[in-house]
Amino acid sequence: MSRVTHRADILSETDFQYQATELTRDAANDPAGVPLAVSIFADRSHIRDTIRDDALAAGFRLGKVGDIAELLDGAAIALGDAVLIDCPVVDAAILASLCRLDNRAVNTGAKLVVSTSVEALDDVFACLDKSDPQLLVEPARGERVIALGRVLAMMPGMRLRELSGDDRLTLIRLTEQVAQIADRLERMGAKGQADDGGAFRFESSKQAFAGQGAEDGTAQLIRKPKPPLPDPRLVRQIIRQREARATFFDAELFADPAWDILLDLTAARAEHARVSVTSLCIASGVPPTTALRWISQMVEAGLLERVKDEEDKRRAFIALSDRAAEAMGRYFAEIGTDAARLV
Template identity: 35%
Template sequence: MPDNAPPPGTGQNRRIAMISGGSLERDAKLARLATLAGCTPLPMDHTQPADFLLIDLSSETDRLNDTVSRITDYLQKYRSTALIWSKMESLEVIYAAFPQGQCHFLVNADDVKAMPILAGAFGRGGMDRLHDRDQEVEFRSLHRISDELAEFARALARMADPELKDKIKDTSISFRAAPLGGFQGFPSESSVANDISAKLSLREIIKLRRLRDRFFPPDLFADPAWDILLDLKAAAQEGQHVSVSSLCIAAAVPPTTALRWISAMTESGMLLRRQDPADARRVFIELSPETSAKMDDYIVAVSTRFAPII
């Protein structure tokens, strides 16, 4: 942040949220959203610092690249936190363009989940904790986020419109608790059998995991981190690149939730972002060498016990 620029929100009791919705109607909705969450909404001003940017890029077409460039410059200058609405079809370009660690991505106009982010369920401190390279990424907190967001969002929505109280449904995804020590440091070497794919077909395992959805509610088994790891390992064995949108689908949870996990796992060093050499506007996601070695070791260990990883 420039020396002459005051910190975001200085001298005010409410945080500042700058709005860029692409239309007067959308601007009004985003302003109301910010107000409900305890923020002061202001029109987008690239010379004034703000705590949050509320940017709806769902309707952007020809102006998308210019908008992304201007917002990226703003984030780098003021270190604000951005909430960015996107359609699934434009997610690749948007995810690749914005600086990692400063953005929450909300796919398909997911306004309800934006309210608790603004009101402090994440807040600036939560974003910092998830994206501070000098601290351990708090994966366990991600297991609780969806339920907390849903409860907070329902309360705020009822405050905004009492008539909605019977219409708002719980869209949370319940995760089983992360195992103690489940995200320890990686070993430097890996002893792996020569032909893992002959012992175990990861694609078949993934199919079996999805088969459960025919008999039970899908959110009963939500486990996005493991689904992400399985899909990336299978793709690596096949020599395939994995796009962000494809990985969101593989995670088997709503795209907004999947992006949260992808971002946190990338910041932790478990996953890597690689720019598409054929298209600079998008990135591929892959396992880090250490994570890939851990997956190899795990697959071999499980294979020797004749137990499927499902």
């Protein structure tokens, strides 16, 4: 059964609207009981109205609501605890405003939720490099409401943290592959690695120790030399093999975005190529908003790095971290070339 079918079995869109609002209605208050304020900026009036209605239903207090021009013009205004922006089309003025808003969010603690289009994603992504925003790509209404719930979860001292595990799971499981994400997040430590190695492990699969102890009588750990990255032609062949499955089966049956992202970036690193966030979303094999969540989590876990374009500060790329590159090299060295062809 595909994940799409499974998700539909869990909750319908109508059920989602009701349950998500019920779970957040009493939670959208600060520790003093004051409703959190949200500002909304969107040029598409129907999108702006929908976001406003959902924010009110979730218990938020409305701050500034208007089109993008109101965010760009005039003196700085109080934006509240969260800012929701819809900008499917961007120009130089909007991008400059996003950069300014990114800095303001860092200084004030406001949470940003920015929806955009695939065409504008690279530009928007490059502008928002400090505030850790939620980026949504052509989202459905349900995805926007889930983003509101995630805003609440990120607020310090919020009563949403007192919801039962079942209530939290109801919100979480509505996002693509979030069951796997939630399972890994629960096992991850603060730095993306749990006591047992966590969801993302960077160590070699086998460690060697010196036969004799050191002068203080303790054994010495001998770290194996770093293996080279695999031949990028091999990695590209593996990627093509994985993509070929969609010809015969539902592609979502085999969706494994974290691994597809790692494979694509491994090949790119070996080729000395740079990868844009849009290209990486395509390589992940899942919808862009889902891919962005994976990329964000993998950056936080230390697997990926955001890299500024030194020649054009308006652009940014995604690359493997040195630790992740070493782990991929060790992985391919461990399984061997023949086995790798079957990955």
